Amino acid sequence: MMKKNILALLLTTALSGGAQAETVFVTLEKDNALAVVDPIAAQLIKTVDIGSRPRGIAISPDHKFLYVAVSDENTIKIIDAETLKEVGKLPSGDDPETFALNPAGDRLYVSNEDDSLVTVIDINNKKAIKQIKVGVEPEGIAVSPDNQWVVSASETTNMVHWIDTKANAIVDNTLVDPRPRALGFTADSQQLWVTSEMAGTLMIIDVKTRQIIKTVKFDVQGVTADKIQPVGVVIDKERKRGYVALGPANRVAVINAETFAVEKYLLVGQRVWNLAFSPDQKRLYTTNGTSNDISLIDLDSQAVTKSMGVGTYPWGVAVKP
Amino acid sequence: MMQGISSLTQLAISFLSVIQLLAITPTYADAKQIITIAYLSQELKIPPPLSNLDVFIKDKGVPGAQLAIDDNNTTGQFTGQQFVLKKFIVPLDGNVADTFNKAIGEQYPYVVVNLSAELTQTIADLPAAKTKLLFDAATVDDALRNENCRNNVLHLLPSRAMRADALAQYMMKKRWNKWFLVIGANEEDRLFAEALRRAAKRFGMKIVEEKTWEHTYDARRTAQSDVAVFTQVDDYDVLVVADEQGQFGEYLEYRTWNARPVIGTQGLAATAWHPTHEQWGAVQMQNRFKEQAGRWMEEQDYGAYLAIRAIGEAATRTQSNDINTLKNYLFSEAFALQGYKGTPLSFRPWDGQLRQPLLLAAPRSLVAVAPIDGFLHPKTELDTLGFDQPESTCKWSK
Known part of the structure; x- marks a missing residue:
């Protein structure tokens, strides 16, 4: 016991010594609030009211603004990342949930699930400039780091739609496993990783050909297949490892990004949904919907080192350096 | 890098069949x-x-x-x-x-x-x-x-058998082992009762009493007097009702002689949606x-x-x-x-x-989803519900 405490203390010291002070923002779907966390000190700094049913969250490339989809108010709010005050609203269309920013930070792409649309928003002018028809129940959405593609996944159509960012139009589609949920590009924009909630799989798509080159099936010992519902997916900058949140399986899968082998499953909180790296990519944060906490995964040791209570139904996560 | 490419190629080849299956024609194909x-x-x-x-x-x-x-x-x-x-x-x-x-x-x-x-x-x-x-x-x-x-x-x-099995799994989990089976007068009710008897046998449950509802379908009369009298039987854990048209089943709850839950076509029911x-x-x-x-x-x-x-x-x-x-x-x-x-x-x-999966639902609350955790099957747990391959009497040649 004593030893463990000392170890924990050492670890904490080591982490706080080595890490930049960063701030983690977590949307709390049922508290209608935003949790502000100091992850290194493992402290909930404060909780601020944000509006009805906040879900998707992103931070601008200059880290000055947070964008929060406030689903029941049918808008995406712009929040000053320092003062946490609302400074504007974006016309997101109905019931915004997930959205993606382009690398320049001047376009925001929103999935409108009930209307089978993707809305393109010009952030500077706070205007919707285009609505693109996609498949039924669009959910996951991502912009490629080279800004060539916006990809939208339709949960019921079982497709990812490739939208050319210049034309704002679909130019290709790839059929994937049932109920695709989340998407993540590799930093080199060569691969798109797609999770299928219902098949319990991760598909790796080659961006050039837009074809699936590998399907990874998750299988956790002692967990029934129906509980393995892959959602959030992120890949590190070096394309060494990818991480997939497995929902009610309460685990994050660690995938070797070269061989696509699953290296391990890390036990986190309950119904783990979304993931975000620390700016230096030494840590990974997970939102655990039904245990009301977030977990910190130390990526050097590939181990869960902390969990922090944040509030009811943590949904989305964004990190500010 | 070269190695990366060649392993990628290998992967591509080994998944060629998948790709072929998944490959689709480009958007806006002219010929529909x-x-x-x-x-x-x-x-x-x-x-x-x-x-x-x-x-x-x-x-x-x-x-x-x-x-x-x-x-x-x-x-x-x-x-x-x-x-x-x-x-x-x-x-x-x-x-x-x-x-x-x-x-x-x-x-x-x-x-x-x-x-x-x-x-x-x-x-x-x-x-x-x-x-x-x-x-x-x-x-x-x-x-x-x-x-x-x-x-x-x-x-x-x-099917009725899948519904009955779903209910039986839940009753087994709750250890409601002794059933009082109440059957309506219609042919459909008889068939559902048949499925319930099969489920009881499959999951080792016991039907301790079985009665056919022969009273009126008038709420005022039924509710006040008939149910209490009708349900004075030897002790049981749960009343299982087969009344597909809903002619009397709704009247049973809260009115049984002993305080017992109602399950089946009313009370807690098994449904697809x-x-x-x-x-x-x-x-x-x-x-x-x-x-x-x-x-x-x-x-x-x-x-x-x-x-x-x-x-x-x-x-x-x-x-x-x-x-x-x-x-x-x-x-x-x-x-x-x-x-x-x-x-x-x-x-x-x-x-x-x-x-x-089947939903086990009360009128305003989803209680459980069957197959219930713990009911295992070598192929898929979904096949713990209804007629599994060895039990089926279907012959496709007909």
Whole structure:
């Protein structure tokens, strides 16, 4: 016991010594609030009211603004990342949930699930400039780091739609496993990783050909297949490892990004949904919907080192350096 | 880097078959492939009102079919396919077989059938049906899936046996081992009681008392006196009721001589779909349906929705409208239908029944989803519900 405490203390010291002070923002779907966390000190700094049913969250490339989809108010709010005050609203269309920013930070792409649309928003002018028809129940959405593609996944159509960012139009589609949920590009924009909630799989798509080159099936010992519902997916900058949140399986899968082998499953909180790296990519944060906490995964040791209570139904996560 | 590329190539080769299956034609394909689907149903006689709470719905199934065809076509716009639905609603005094023979004709290889078990059987046996694939979106009849099964019929809704097994699993988990079985006077009630007896035997439950309801169906009289007297039997854990039309089952709860829960067709019921179901994206489905139909989704709507989505899924994945190609795909291991139940749905190759979880629901609360945790099966837990392959008496050659 004593030893463990000392170890924990050492670890904490080591982490706080080595890490930049960063701030983690977590949307709390049922508290209608935003949790502000100091992850290194493992402290909930404060909780601020944000509006009805906040879900998707992103931070601008200059880290000055947070964008929060406030689903029941049918808008995406712009929040000053320092003062946490609302400074504007974006016309997101109905019931915004997930959205993606382009690398320049001047376009925001929103999935409108009930209307089978993707809305393109010009952030500077706070205007919707285009609505693109996609498949039924669009959910996951991502912009490629080279800004060539916006990809939208339709949960019921079982497709990812490739939208050319210049034309704002679909130019290709790839059929994937049932109920695709989340998407993540590799930093080199060569691969798109797609999770299928219902098949319990991760598909790796080659961006050039837009074809699936590998399907990874998750299988956790002692967990029934129906509980393995892959959602959030992120890949590190070096394309060494990818991480997939497995929902009610309460685990994050660690995938070797070269061989696509699953290296391990890390036990986190309950119904783990979304993931975000620390700016230096030494840590990974997970939102655990039904245990009301977030977990910190130390990526050097590939181990869960902390969990922090944040509030009811943590949904989305964004990190500010 | 070179190594990376070559391993990638190897991967690409080893997954060539997958790719071929998944490869689709580019967007905005000029030549549309048309998939025509017929929907066959007959008008229903308005039954005497049993409760003022339940409004008679005359179009059960139709909005479900409509929503599915819209979903298929949303997908089809990206795959160069167009799905066409034509509805044939036979009047009360009309002849369903005539409509099938004359109106539906050869241009509709896929027919969604929302009819009674008897009429479904009649249609399936018509010579004109032999070259078609019928999607039964309404019946729960076990005989249609066993001794009367036909190789041109797929069943979308769970059978009585699946429902009874789902309830039995829950009762076993709750250790409600001693059942008091109460059966209505109709043939359907007798069949459901049969399924319940089978389930009791399968899961080691005991039916300690069995009675047929022979009292009136008048709420005032029944509620006050008859139920208390009727339920004075030897001790039991749970009252299991078989009353498919809902003629008296609602009166049992809170009125039994001993304080016991009610389960079966009323109280806690096993169903394919329910307004309280919200998990696994179901809330989106409920919202989309309500917006379009102006009412809650009924089981037949769900059945018709799944039928047409199954056709859509098979046509999209195979890029074909050929009936044999689609039929092969529907029965293949690759087929995985998204039915808002957290697990892919598929057809049992031995009787054409759609495998699916069942919802165990009280009127305003979803209590459990079967298969209940812990009921295991070597292939899929879904096959703990209903007639498994070794038990099936279906012979496709008929």
